[in-house]
Amino acid sequence: MLNQIEIWKEFPLNIEHSNFYRVEISNFGRVKTYNKVRPNGGIIKGSLQEGYPIVRITLYKERPQKVTEKIEAYNELIAFIEERRTSLLKESSETGDHLPEIEDLKEQKLAVVAKRKKFILKTDQQRKIAVHFLVHRAVAELFLEKTDHAEVVIHRDFNKQNNHVGNLAWATKDEAFSRYADNPYYKAKKYNENIFGEQRRKSGNEKLSVENVLYIKEKLIQGKTLRELANHFKVSDMQIHRIKTGENWKGVKTLSEIKMEKNKK
Known part of the structure; x- marks a missing residue:
């Protein structure tokens, strides 16, 4: 238990x-x-x-010390630019002066922030x-x-x-190998191989293989939705629905379907 x-x-x-x-x-x-x-x-x-x-x-x-120091240098430069810009904004609110310089400092800050981001992304790739x-x-x-x-x-x-x-x-x-023959998925696969003569592989214009269809049928029995399976295999909901109803891939049967057919006989 x-x-x-x-x-x-x-x-x-x-x-x-x-x-x-x-x-x-x-x-x-x-x-x-x-x-x-x-x-x-x-x-x-x-x-x-x-x-x-x-x-x-x-x-x-961990970031190498040189990398950490360079990021800190970027941070200090950004803080310095922002401090200068804030100071000029206060003066400008009273006099109306420094507007071109304020705009220039804004552009400078954005440029440094972009450089810092690029540097961090590059160095983080190296420490993944x-x-x-x-x-x-x-x-x-x-x-x-x-x-x-x-x-x-x-x-x-x-x-x-x-x-x-x-x-x-x-x-x-x-x-592990000795029990492979008892695997129900292997048995179903061999059953379908006998039907098709040779195991059917997906062709260039076919998105699903026999193994995919067996998996889909098992998951439908377990309660997976059409949409979940369609997203997983990157096919339409209708394709999954046709497998479910037997309109498509009728000859591919799961072990439970094989047992049901035998019981009916």
Whole structure:
């Protein structure tokens, strides 16, 4: 029975960075991040990599001292220009003088601000750190004891997006490979290969493949909307609707559809 109490643990990034940034992962397979914008934390979904939920984060190394000093020099120059401009504005309100100089100082300030922005963008690119982790593996590392020789994390129900700790287990590569034939998605794929003779791949003018259609059908069963799936695959809502009704891709069947047909017989 799956544990119904959600427990959160910090996931160590093991990287030196300048951000206020922390990641927590629960035994339910959910991910929470903390940063300056969300100091109390917020749930994130991440994206998918070959069907597996993955989290990608961009962090930054500390700024080198020379870079920090140059940014500070820009700040001081901007403050000096603004102080001079404010002083002239006060005088101008009484005498009406200095208007050309005031306008010139405004342009100078805008030019320095633009230079500072360009410099910061350029130097920040150089100190970027790209971090990513697969959610199922992170859950296993935090909540499951790793057995000897285990290298991979498997999903007991073969659903790559069910990352509850009760659905995960450490396994050797051989163990993971040996259970592949029992994968319902693999069985459905082989069934469709038999129908088409050879596995149908998407052609140059075709946006969806057999694998895409199987994924769409499974997600429709799970309650995903037409719009969500259409946005994901960059197709129209009508294309997803036609798959749902069987108007298109009728021959491509999920495992549940195959079982239903067998039961009818």
